[in-house]
Amino acid sequence: MANEVRKTMTTGAGRPVGDNQNSLTAGPRGPVVFQDFLLFEKMAHFNRERIPERVVHAKGSGAYGHFVCTNPDMFKWTTARLFEKVGNITPLFIRFSTVGGEKGSADSERDPRGFAVKFYTEEGNWDMVGNNTPIFFIRDPLKFGDFIHTQKRDPQTNLKSPTMMWDFFSLSPESLHQVTILFSDRGTPNGYRHMNGYSSHTFSLINAENELFYVKWHFKTRQGIKNLTREEADAMRGKDPDYAQRDLFEAVKNGDFPRWHVCMQVMPEADAETYHINPFDLTKVWPHSDYPLVEVGEMVLDRNPENYFAEVEQAAFEPRNIVPGMGYSPDKMLQGRLISYPDAHRHRLGVNYDALPINKPDSPVATYHRDGAMRFDGNGGSSPNYEPNSFSGPTQDPRYIERPNPITGTVARHNHGDDSDYxxxxxxxxxxxxxxxxxxxxxxxxxxxxxxxxxxxxxxxxxxxxxxxxxxxxxxxxxxxxxxxxxxxx
Missing domain, CATH: 1.20.1370.20 (Catalase, four-helical domain)
Structure with missing residues (x-):
C-alpha cells in the first residue's frame, strides 16, 4: 500500500475533482445550486447505469477461454482458417444464461439455458449462438414473440402464468419434443459446467471445391452431465439464486478449468433434399445413427472477466457472425434470428455495439460506418465515408462472394402444419x-x-x-x- 500511486479523481471530461464529499450549496444549510457540475454528472450517469436488459437471456454468466482444433481432416468440409490445422488456437468468450427469467431471477429456474460462444478468429468473429438443448419449441420466427410472452408475466397480474404457457403449448403441438426436455431433469441443469451446448440450428460449411455441407454443432461437457431435481432446484432458488454464476466463477478462479469436446454432425447438401426429416426443422434432431458426431476440437474456459458489465452485460452475440468457409441454411428460425439479433443489440447497446471491446474482432475492421450514439473511437478520421471512392478506401474482394444457393417454390405463407409429425x-x-x-x-x-x-x-x-x-x-x-x-x- 505504501507504494500505491493514488490518481486524482476527475469528471468524465477530465476536470480534476477537489471535493467529492459535499454538494455545492448556498451556505452550509442552503439549497444545492444549479452549477454543481459534479453532482449532476454523477446523478445523470447513475440514472443511466442500467441499459435495457435483454428481452430473453437477461441473466447470464461469462468467461474467456480458447478453442483448440484437433481434427486434421476439417479441410474436407470447410476453408475456415480456425480449423486449418491441428493445434490451431482461437481465443473465445462464452456467455451462459437462463432464457425466460429477468436479470434478477434465479439460476436454477426450469428453463432452457443459453450457450453463446464468440470465437475471435483471424478472419473475424464467429458467434455460435445456441442453447443447452438441440431443439426448440417452435420452428417459425413469426411465433417467437408470442411464445416468449407466455414465458414472461401475465399482463394483468404481472405473475408467471402456467395457464398462458400450457395454453400455447397445447395449441402448438410442435413444442412437445422441447416440452419433454424442459420438464425432464435437463430442465434444471446443475450449474453451467455440467451441461452440453448445441447450435440447435442447422448451419453449413463450404470447402475449397465450393461443396456445401449442412452441420449441427455440439459442445459435450467433459465435466459430466449433472442436473438438479425439482426439489433441489426449488431449494437452491432460496439458498443461492446465483448458484450457477458462483460455481462457474469459482471453478475458473481456482484453476478447475471447464472443458467441452466440440463436435459436429455433417449432412451432405444432396441429402437434405431427400432426408425423411426436414433437416431445417428446429423442433427435430438428426438421429446420430444417420449422422454420427465428428469431433472437431476442444473448448477450455480459463479466465474470468474483470468487469461484469463491460464484458458480460455488453457482450452481443448474433448468429449472422460467421467466417469464410461457413454459411447459413434455410432454417426458418435461423433466418429470423439473422435479422432480430443485431436489431436487438442496436436497441439495447446502440448502433456502435460491435465496436465495444468485448465484441470487437481481433482481426482488422474496415467499414464505412460512421457516427451514431456513443461513437468512442476516431470515427474514421478524415477518411472517406462512402464507397466507391478515389481515396484508397477499403474495397470489395470477389474472393469472398457468398456461394450461390439455388431455391425453388412459390412465395407464400406455407403451412408448416403439413409436416405434422410432432x-x-x-x-x-x-x-x-x-x-x-x-x-x-x-x-x-x-x-x-x-x-x-x-x-x-x-x-x-x-x-x-x-x-x-x-x-x-x-x-x-x-x-x-x-x-x-x-x-x-x-
Whole structure:
C-alpha cells in the first residue's frame, strides 16, 4: 500500500475533482445550486447505469477461454482458417444464461439455458449462438414473440402464468419434443459446467471445391452431465439464486478449468433434399445413427472477466457472425434470428455495439460506418465515408462472394402444419428415459399442468398420449383425469 500511486479523481471530461464529499450549496444549510457540475454528472450517469436488459437471456454468466482444433481432416468440409490445422488456437468468450427469467431471477429456474460462444478468429468473429438443448419449441420466427410472452408475466397480474404457457403449448403441438426436455431433469441443469451446448440450428460449411455441407454443432461437457431435481432446484432458488454464476466463477478462479469436446454432425447438401426429416426443422434432431458426431476440437474456459458489465452485460452475440468457409441454411428460425439479433443489440447497446471491446474482432475492421450514439473511437478520421471512392478506401474482394444457393417454390405463407409429425421424436425421447427419470418428468409436468383450466389440460394430454400412450396415461393419472374417457372422446 505504501507504494500505491493514488490518481486524482476527475469528471468524465477530465476536470480534476477537489471535493467529492459535499454538494455545492448556498451556505452550509442552503439549497444545492444549479452549477454543481459534479453532482449532476454523477446523478445523470447513475440514472443511466442500467441499459435495457435483454428481452430473453437477461441473466447470464461469462468467461474467456480458447478453442483448440484437433481434427486434421476439417479441410474436407470447410476453408475456415480456425480449423486449418491441428493445434490451431482461437481465443473465445462464452456467455451462459437462463432464457425466460429477468436479470434478477434465479439460476436454477426450469428453463432452457443459453450457450453463446464468440470465437475471435483471424478472419473475424464467429458467434455460435445456441442453447443447452438441440431443439426448440417452435420452428417459425413469426411465433417467437408470442411464445416468449407466455414465458414472461401475465399482463394483468404481472405473475408467471402456467395457464398462458400450457395454453400455447397445447395449441402448438410442435413444442412437445422441447416440452419433454424442459420438464425432464435437463430442465434444471446443475450449474453451467455440467451441461452440453448445441447450435440447435442447422448451419453449413463450404470447402475449397465450393461443396456445401449442412452441420449441427455440439459442445459435450467433459465435466459430466449433472442436473438438479425439482426439489433441489426449488431449494437452491432460496439458498443461492446465483448458484450457477458462483460455481462457474469459482471453478475458473481456482484453476478447475471447464472443458467441452466440440463436435459436429455433417449432412451432405444432396441429402437434405431427400432426408425423411426436414433437416431445417428446429423442433427435430438428426438421429446420430444417420449422422454420427465428428469431433472437431476442444473448448477450455480459463479466465474470468474483470468487469461484469463491460464484458458480460455488453457482450452481443448474433448468429449472422460467421467466417469464410461457413454459411447459413434455410432454417426458418435461423433466418429470423439473422435479422432480430443485431436489431436487438442496436436497441439495447446502440448502433456502435460491435465496436465495444468485448465484441470487437481481433482481426482488422474496415467499414464505412460512421457516427451514431456513443461513437468512442476516431470515427474514421478524415477518411472517406462512402464507397466507391478515389481515396484508397477499403474495397470489395470477389474472393469472398457468398456461394450461390439455388431455391425453388412459390412465395407464400406455407403451412408448416403439413409436416405434422410432432410426436415420434418426443415419444422416442420418453421411451429412452429410465424409470426414475420418467417418474420425475411426470411429477414435474403434473406439478405445473395441474394449475391450468381443464380444457387446456385435456388438449395437452392428447399430445402426450399420441407421443406414447404411457406418457399420456401417466400425466393424466397424476392430475386426476381419466385418459380412457378423454381419448375416446377425442
Amino acid at each position: 410426436y415420434t421424436q418426443a415419444g422416442n425421447l420418453f421411451r429412452l428415459m429410465k424409470t426414475d427419470e420418467k417418474e420425475r418428468l411426470i411429477s414435474n409436468i403434473s406439478d405445473s399442468l395441474s394449475q391450468v383450466p381443464r380444457h387446456i389440460q385435456e388438449r395437452q394430454l392428447c399430445h402426450f398420449f399420441r407421443a406414447d400412450p404411457a406418457y399420456g396415461e401417466s400425466v393424466a393419472k397424476a392430475i386426476g383425469i381419466s385418459i380412457d374417457e378423454l381419448v375416446t372422446a377425442k
